[in-house]
Amino acid sequence: MDPKQLALKLTSIERLVLGTLKQHTLDELVKKTKHTETEVMRALQWLANKKLVTIKKTVTNQIILGKLGKQYVKKLLPELRLLKSLTKPTNLSDVCKSGVIDKQELQIALGKLREYSAIKLTKKDNETILEKQPNAKQLISKGTIEQQFLSDLPLNLDKLTDEQRFAYDKLKKRGDIIDQNTIKVVTAKKLSLADEVLKIKTKKLYDKLTPAMLKESTWKNKTFRHYDVEVNVPTVSGGRKHPTAEVIEFVKQIWLDMGFKEMKGPMLEESFWNFDALFIPQDHSAREMQDALFTRLKRDPTKNNKQKYTAVKKQQLQSWRIWDDDKTKELVLRTHTTNLSARTIAGLKKDDLPTKFFSVGKVFRNETLDWTHLFEFYQVEGIVIDPNVTFNDLIGYLKIFFKKMGFDQIRIRPAYFPYVSQGTEVEVFHPVKKKWIELGGAGVFRPEVVKPLMGVDTPVLAWGLGMGRIMMEYYGINDIRDLYKNDLKTLQNMKSWVR
Amino acid sequence: MPTIEINKKELEHYLGRAVDDKRLQESISYLGTDLEGIEDGVIKVEIFPHRPDLLSVPGFARALSQFMSISKKPKEYKSKSSSYVVNVEKLVNSVRPYTTCAVIKNVKFDDQKIKEIVQIQEKLHITFGRQRKKCAIGVYPLEAIKFPITYTAKDPKQIEFVPLESRKKMNASQMLSQTSSGRMYGHLLEGCKTYPVFLDANNEVLSVPPIINSHTVGKISDKTTDVFVECSGFDYITLSQCLNMIVCALSDMDGDVYEVKVHYPNSVKKNPELKPKKMKIPFDLVNKRLGLSLSKQDVKKALLRMGITTEKDTALIPPYRTDFISYADIIESVAIGYGYQNFEGTIPDVATVGKEAPLDVFKRRLSDVLIGLGLVQVSTFHLVSKDQVEGDGVWTVDAKTSEHDTLRNQLIDPVLSTFGINRGHEYPQRIFENGIVFLQKGKEVIEQERLCCGISGADTDYTQIRQIMDMIGKRLGLTVQYKESKDPFFIEGRSAQILIGNTAIGRIGEVSPKYLAVYKLEVPVAIMEINLDELFLKVD
Structure with missing residues (x-):
C-alpha cells in the first residue's frame, strides 16, 4: 500500500510504537512507550495488518523455584545442612534436636548423603551413630549439583546443560522444590516499509470528531485519521426471534394471504378427536403406545358433543365393527394437528361455507430422540371446506404454498391416510441437491369423516406438512436436535429467514 | 407399514414379460405403493395398510399388470362347487x-x-x-x-x-x-x-x-x-x-x-365368496370432485387400470379388495388410474377472509418488544424430565425418550436449563421463551400460554428484570403492580407477585442459589414468568 495512505491511518499509539520499534519484545515496548500491554499489543496487531511489522509469538517453559526451593536456596538443601552440622559422630536420634533439620527432611537427607558416600551409619547398643566420611569435605566446600541448580534458577527447560538436566531430574522427584512456568513472549520486528511511512510528515491527526469540535466549529482545519475500513470489527448481537418462530411466522403469512383462518386447540387431546373422529379404527397400530404418547388421564368427549359423538360411533361400528366408549376418552398428546381440523369442521354450519383454515403447531410421537427424530415437531395443517372444491384445487394450493417457500416444483403420488381418500404424498424438488424431498401428506377427507362431524357430505381438502426438513435445509443444520438446542452463540450467528 | 421384497424375475414371470427398471419404478410409485428401491434384481416396496392384497407377489403383479396395461382384462375369480x-x-x-x-x-x-x-x-x-x-x-x-x-x-x-x-x-x-x-x-x-x-x-x-x-x-x-x-x-x-x-x-x-x-x-x-361387490359409479361426482371433465369411457378406462371392471354404470369390486367403503374409493381409484402426475393444479377464485388467532398476534407483538430489549428467544420441548416440573406433572406412558416424559407445568425450569447449556458463553445473557404449560387441576388439565424472561450476568439483579416487566406494561398500556411474595424459586425478600389490577398474572425475582446450583450456574439469574392468557384478557 502507498506509504502516504498508510501514514494517514496510524493512530498516535501506533506511530509511537512504530517509532520506538526495531526488534523488541512486548515487555520492552511496554516499558519504553509507557502504555499498557493491551494497548501496545493492539497497536502491534494493527501495524501487522498494515504490513508494517511482523509479530512472532514464542512459548518457553521456564523452571522456577518451588515453595521449598525458595527456602532451600538460602538455607541449603537438607542434605548439605545436615552434613555441615556434623562436627562429630552423633547419635541419630539426637540429630533433629539441634533444629538444623526436621524429621521429614532427615530421611531424604540420609539417603542423598549415602548416595554421595559422605556419611557412615554404625549400630551400637540399639543406637545408630552417624559420622562423616572423607568425601564430606569436598561436598561441604563445593556444594552439590542440585544446590548449584537451585541458585541458577530460573532456567529455560529446553536449554539445560547435561549437568543441569541431571539436577532437574533429581529435584523434580522431590516435591515442591522446583516448579514450571510457561512464558509467552511476543517479539515484534519493524519491516522496511515502516521507515518510509515514518519519514512522511502528516499534519496532526485527530482520532475522533468530538461534540466540542462541532459546537465550536474547530473541525474545519483538522485532519481526521483514516480508518482501516476493510478490517473486521468485533461482533455485536442483540435480541432475535428463534429461527423456528421466524419460519412459522412466514408460513402463517402465506396462508393468511390466501384467506385462511387460524385454528387453535388442545395439544393434550381426547383420543376421540385425535383418532375416532378421523375414522381411525380403534385397533389401528397408530393408536398403540409405542407410536403415540398417552397419559393415564381421561376426558369425556361427549360433553356438549353428544350428537356428533353418536354419529362418529355409528360410522365406526358400521365400517370397522369395533368400538369401546372408554377408549375415546384417553388423553393423548396429539399425533397430528388434524385433531384441530376435526374439531373445526364439527363446529361449522352450512352458512359458513366456503371457508378455509390453517394451523402451525407441535405434534408428538413416541420416538427416541436422535439426529433425525424428535418426539415433538411442527406440523402445518390446512383444510378447505367448499361444496365446489376439487382434488385439482388441492394440488393448486400445495403448489402455491411451496412456491412461496422457495420450491418451484412439486410432485404428488398416491399414499394412504385412514381419514382421506385420494391420499397423496407431497414431495418438492430441491433445486441445489437435485433430489425430491418428502414433505407431507394430503387428501380429501372421507365422507365417513365429514358426514358424522358436519351432518352433510361436503368436500374438505386437507393437508399436513412437515417443516423440519425445510428448516434444516435452510439453516444448514444436519442434526435436527440442533434446532432446539438453544445454544445462544449459534442462535445469534444463524442467518435470518429471508424469503 | 409393512415392506415386502419382490424378486424382479418372479414378478416378471407373473407379468408375463420383462419390464425395464425405469418404467417399473414410475409405475410402482404412481400405483399407490411406496417404492423404496430396486437393487440387484430385488424390488423393495412399502405397502400401505389399506391394500393387504398387494402383500403377495401374485397380488402385487396382478395390480401392476393392470396398471401398466400389460393385461387387457383382470382375471375373474370363481369357485367350483364341492362337497367339502x-x-x-x-x-x-x-x-x-x-x-x-x-x-x-x-x-x-x-x-x-x-x-x-x-x-x-x-x-x-x-x-x-x-x-x-x-x-x-x-x-x-x-x-x-x-x-x-x-x-x-x-x-x-x-x-x-x-x-x-x-x-x-x-x-x-x-x-x-x-x-x-x-x-x-x-x-x-x-x-x-x-x-x-x-x-x-x-x-x-x-x-x-x-x-x-x-x-x-x-x-x-x-x-x-x-x-x-x-x-x-x-x-x-x-x-x-x-x-x-x-x-x-x-x-x-x-x-x-x-x-x-x-x-x-x-x-x-x-x-369363499368371490362374487365382486357392485358399486354405482357416480360419473358426475367423479368429475366434480376431481376437477376433471372425463367421459364415461375415460372413467371406465381409469378404473380398469386399477383392476376394476365395469358393467354399464356399475363398478365390480374384485373379491380381494377390502378397502372399498364408499363412493370416495371409486373416485380415488379413478384419480390413481387417471394418474396423479396428470393433475396440473388449479385454484378456485372464491374469496375468503384470513384471520390470525388473536392470541398469536398478541404473542408476536410481545416478542417484538422483548427482542427490542435485546432478549433472544429460545424454544424448548414441552416434554421435560420428571424433576423439571413443580409438584406432580402430567406424565406420559412408556415414553421412549425417558428423560423427556413429563409435560412442563412452568417455564422457569426450561429457561434455567437453557442458561445451563450456555454456561460457557459470554455474559450477560438475556433470553425469553413463550409457550404452553400443562396445569393439572384435579382431574382436569389446563393448557396455559406463558411467557418467561430471564437475565443472567455478574451484576444481574431484581431491577433489571423489573425493567423488562415494566416495559411490557408500558407498551400494553397497563399498570403493573408488584406485591412482595414468598416463592421457593427465589431469594427470600427478592421476589414479587405480578399484578394487573387485582389479578395475579405471574411472578418475578432473583433466582435462589439453590436452584442455580441444580443447573450448575455460577452467575446470578433474575426471572419473570407470566400467564399470557390472563394478560391478554387485561389488554382487551
Whole structure:
C-alpha cells in the first residue's frame, strides 16, 4: 500500500510504537512507550495488518523455584545442612534436636548423603551413630549439583546443560522444590516499509470528531485519521426471534394471504378427536403406545358433543365393527394437528361455507430422540371446506404454498391416510441437491369423516406438512436436535429467514 | 407399514414379460405403493395398510399388470362347487367364534411357492390380522386330512398333537411354553378354559388357532398340490376378506378354487365368496370432485387400470379388495388410474377472509418488544424430565425418550436449563421463551400460554428484570403492580407477585442459589414468568 495512505491511518499509539520499534519484545515496548500491554499489543496487531511489522509469538517453559526451593536456596538443601552440622559422630536420634533439620527432611537427607558416600551409619547398643566420611569435605566446600541448580534458577527447560538436566531430574522427584512456568513472549520486528511511512510528515491527526469540535466549529482545519475500513470489527448481537418462530411466522403469512383462518386447540387431546373422529379404527397400530404418547388421564368427549359423538360411533361400528366408549376418552398428546381440523369442521354450519383454515403447531410421537427424530415437531395443517372444491384445487394450493417457500416444483403420488381418500404424498424438488424431498401428506377427507362431524357430505381438502426438513435445509443444520438446542452463540450467528 | 421384497424375475414371470427398471419404478410409485428401491434384481416396496392384497407377489403383479396395461382384462375369480364340509361347534363361541374356509387344488408347490405362501400368511398375520389377534390363517395339505372337519373348543390338556417343526407329541398347554409360536402368541389364549381346535374326520388335530398347525397333517411340502385353507377369528367380514386374498393369490399360482360349506349351529355359509361387490359409479361426482371433465369411457378406462371392471354404470369390486367403503374409493381409484402426475393444479377464485388467532398476534407483538430489549428467544420441548416440573406433572406412558416424559407445568425450569447449556458463553445473557404449560387441576388439565424472561450476568439483579416487566406494561398500556411474595424459586425478600389490577398474572425475582446450583450456574439469574392468557384478557 502507498506509504502516504498508510501514514494517514496510524493512530498516535501506533506511530509511537512504530517509532520506538526495531526488534523488541512486548515487555520492552511496554516499558519504553509507557502504555499498557493491551494497548501496545493492539497497536502491534494493527501495524501487522498494515504490513508494517511482523509479530512472532514464542512459548518457553521456564523452571522456577518451588515453595521449598525458595527456602532451600538460602538455607541449603537438607542434605548439605545436615552434613555441615556434623562436627562429630552423633547419635541419630539426637540429630533433629539441634533444629538444623526436621524429621521429614532427615530421611531424604540420609539417603542423598549415602548416595554421595559422605556419611557412615554404625549400630551400637540399639543406637545408630552417624559420622562423616572423607568425601564430606569436598561436598561441604563445593556444594552439590542440585544446590548449584537451585541458585541458577530460573532456567529455560529446553536449554539445560547435561549437568543441569541431571539436577532437574533429581529435584523434580522431590516435591515442591522446583516448579514450571510457561512464558509467552511476543517479539515484534519493524519491516522496511515502516521507515518510509515514518519519514512522511502528516499534519496532526485527530482520532475522533468530538461534540466540542462541532459546537465550536474547530473541525474545519483538522485532519481526521483514516480508518482501516476493510478490517473486521468485533461482533455485536442483540435480541432475535428463534429461527423456528421466524419460519412459522412466514408460513402463517402465506396462508393468511390466501384467506385462511387460524385454528387453535388442545395439544393434550381426547383420543376421540385425535383418532375416532378421523375414522381411525380403534385397533389401528397408530393408536398403540409405542407410536403415540398417552397419559393415564381421561376426558369425556361427549360433553356438549353428544350428537356428533353418536354419529362418529355409528360410522365406526358400521365400517370397522369395533368400538369401546372408554377408549375415546384417553388423553393423548396429539399425533397430528388434524385433531384441530376435526374439531373445526364439527363446529361449522352450512352458512359458513366456503371457508378455509390453517394451523402451525407441535405434534408428538413416541420416538427416541436422535439426529433425525424428535418426539415433538411442527406440523402445518390446512383444510378447505367448499361444496365446489376439487382434488385439482388441492394440488393448486400445495403448489402455491411451496412456491412461496422457495420450491418451484412439486410432485404428488398416491399414499394412504385412514381419514382421506385420494391420499397423496407431497414431495418438492430441491433445486441445489437435485433430489425430491418428502414433505407431507394430503387428501380429501372421507365422507365417513365429514358426514358424522358436519351432518352433510361436503368436500374438505386437507393437508399436513412437515417443516423440519425445510428448516434444516435452510439453516444448514444436519442434526435436527440442533434446532432446539438453544445454544445462544449459534442462535445469534444463524442467518435470518429471508424469503 | 409393512415392506415386502419382490424378486424382479418372479414378478416378471407373473407379468408375463420383462419390464425395464425405469418404467417399473414410475409405475410402482404412481400405483399407490411406496417404492423404496430396486437393487440387484430385488424390488423393495412399502405397502400401505389399506391394500393387504398387494402383500403377495401374485397380488402385487396382478395390480401392476393392470396398471401398466400389460393385461387387457383382470382375471375373474370363481369357485367350483364341492362337497367339502366344516362343522363349527357352539363351543368355539366364547374363544374364537368364526372361521372361513376353502380348498385349492392343482398348485405345484415348489420351494419358491412354499416360501411365497408362508410370506403371504406372515404379512397378513402382522397387518390385516393384527398379529393374529383379529385373524389367523392356516394352510394344510389336502391329502393328509379327511373331511368333514370339525372346528370346536376343547380342554387344552385333551388336545394332543405334534406341533409344527416339533419332534414329540404334547398337549396344547405344553405347546404354549414348548414352541416358539406358543411363546409368541400364547397370550392370545390367556385366560381361556378351552382352546379352539380344528379336527378332521379321524379326530386328528389339524391346528390350534391362532397358534400353530400340526406337524403331521399341517405341513405343506414340495409334493403338495392341493390345500385346505382356513381363517379364524372374531369378525366374519374380516375373515371372509382375508380368505379371499389368500384364495386369489393361490388361484394366481394356477390353482383351482373349490368352495367349502361351513355349518354353524344355526346357519350354513358357503366360502369363499368371490362374487365382486357392485358399486354405482357416480360419473358426475367423479368429475366434480376431481376437477376433471372425463367421459364415461375415460372413467371406465381409469378404473380398469386399477383392476376394476365395469358393467354399464356399475363398478365390480374384485373379491380381494377390502378397502372399498364408499363412493370416495371409486373416485380415488379413478384419480390413481387417471394418474396423479396428470393433475396440473388449479385454484378456485372464491374469496375468503384470513384471520390470525388473536392470541398469536398478541404473542408476536410481545416478542417484538422483548427482542427490542435485546432478549433472544429460545424454544424448548414441552416434554421435560420428571424433576423439571413443580409438584406432580402430567406424565406420559412408556415414553421412549425417558428423560423427556413429563409435560412442563412452568417455564422457569426450561429457561434455567437453557442458561445451563450456555454456561460457557459470554455474559450477560438475556433470553425469553413463550409457550404452553400443562396445569393439572384435579382431574382436569389446563393448557396455559406463558411467557418467561430471564437475565443472567455478574451484576444481574431484581431491577433489571423489573425493567423488562415494566416495559411490557408500558407498551400494553397497563399498570403493573408488584406485591412482595414468598416463592421457593427465589431469594427470600427478592421476589414479587405480578399484578394487573387485582389479578395475579405471574411472578418475578432473583433466582435462589439453590436452584442455580441444580443447573450448575455460577452467575446470578433474575426471572419473570407470566400467564399470557390472563394478560391478554387485561389488554382487551
